[in-house]
Amino acid sequence: AQSVSQHNHHVILSEAASLELGCNYSYGGTVNLFWYVQYPGQHLQLLLKYFSGDPLVKGIKGFEAEFIKSKFSFNLRKPSVQWSDTAEYFCAVRGSGTYKYIFGTGTRLKVLA
Amino acid sequence: GAGVSQSPRYKVAKRGQDVALRCDPISGHVSLFWYQQALGQGPEFLTYFQNEAQLDKSGLPSDRFFAERPEGSVSTLKIQRTQQEDSAVYLCASSLAGQANGYTFGSGTRLTVV
Numbered sequence: 001a002q003s004v005s006q007h008n009h010h011v012i013l014s015e016a017a018s019l020e021l022g023c024n025y026s027y028g029g030t031v032n033l034f035w036y037v038q039y040p041g042q043h044l045q046l047l048l049k050y051f052s053g054d055p056l057v058k059g060i061k062g063f064e065a066e067f068i069k070s071k072f073s074f075n076l077r078k079p080s081v082q083w084s085d086t087a088e089y090f091c092a093v094r095g096s097g098t099y100k101y102i103f104g105t106g107t108r109l110k111v112l113a
Numbered sequence: 114g115a116g117v118s119q120s121p122r123y124k125v126a127k128r129g130q131d132v133a134l135r136c137d138p139i140s141g142h143v144s145l146f147w148y149q150q151a152l153g154q155g156p157e158f159l160t161y162f163q164n165e166a167q168l169d170k171s172g173l174p175s176d177r178f179f180a181e182r183p184e185g186s187v188s189t190l191k192i193q194r195t196q197q198e199d200s201a202v203y204l205c206a207s208s209l210a211g212q213a214n215g216y217t218f219g220s221g222t223r224l225t226v227v
Contacts, residue, residue, distance in 0.1 A: 004155070034215065043116070044156075044204070044218040090155055099144065100169070101216070103155030 002027050004093050006104035013081055014112050021076040021107050023065075023091035030096035033074040035065055038106075039087045047089075050074065051096075061085070083113045115139075117219035119205050125225045126195045134190045134222045138207030145188050146216065147180055148204040156204055162188060163210075195226045 007022045025031065035047040048059025055067040065076045074091060091104040118137040126132050138145050144163055148156035149172075158172040164185040173180070177196075182188040192199055202223050206216035 036218075043220040044206075046215045049215055092155075099146070099161055100158045100172075101148075101156070103157070105153065105155050 002102050004091055004102050004104035006107050008107045010108045012110045016080050019078040019081045023074045025072050025093045027093050032094045034092040035076050036090045037087045081111050083111045086111045117207050117217050119219035119222050123223050129194050131193045134203050136188045136205030142207035143210040144208045146206045147190050150202040197226050200226045
């Protein structure tokens with residue numbers, strides 16, 4: 001079955017700590033991968049996406065993600081978080097050439113000032 | 114407008130009541146999607162329009178759910194005889210044609226059925 005797993009449901013970090021949020025997917029075939037962020041009271045926004053090429057993808061606000069095909073993973077990283085990164089983060093997969101996203105259940109990140 | 118606009122932001126409905134949720138996509142966006150996000154879950158696909166054509170409605174949970182986009186711009190998601198399990202945030206997203214584009218999401222409508 002097609003699915004996305006985000007293992008960390010809640011993460012609490014202090015400012016300047018490093019962040020890694022896990023994302024694993026199950027999908028037959030070539031995929032496009034995404035990370036979306038939802039700040040409190042706001043809509044989902046695209047952080048970064050992977051379609052092909054360099055498996056290390058850089059997004060906005062200093063975030064990056066690495067696609068490891070052999071592990072079916074697309075983990076999100078940031079070397080030093082800020083209080084303003086407090087938000088919910090969603091990993092999503094889409095079959096290449098299709099339009100339907102499959103989202104993970106999300107990870108709530110709280111950064112303490 | 115600059116983004117995807119959804120209205121109302123919040124809706125409380127009594128069980129059995131019909132509701133209509135509106136989505137105004139970004140001008141020129143051909144593709145429009147509806148997703149349902151239950152509490153503590155990620156968004157789940159409901160339906161997809163390309164212009165006025167509803168190309169996929171496989172995610173609609175029952176025949177009480179109906180979506181339309183008659184002129185290829187504004188879309189309405191209608192839920193008849195609402196049930197408590199319909200309580201969720203309903204998200205609309207739009208995009209330009211082509212698979213290289215990500216979606217732009219609206220802020221959603223939070224529906225609570227009491």
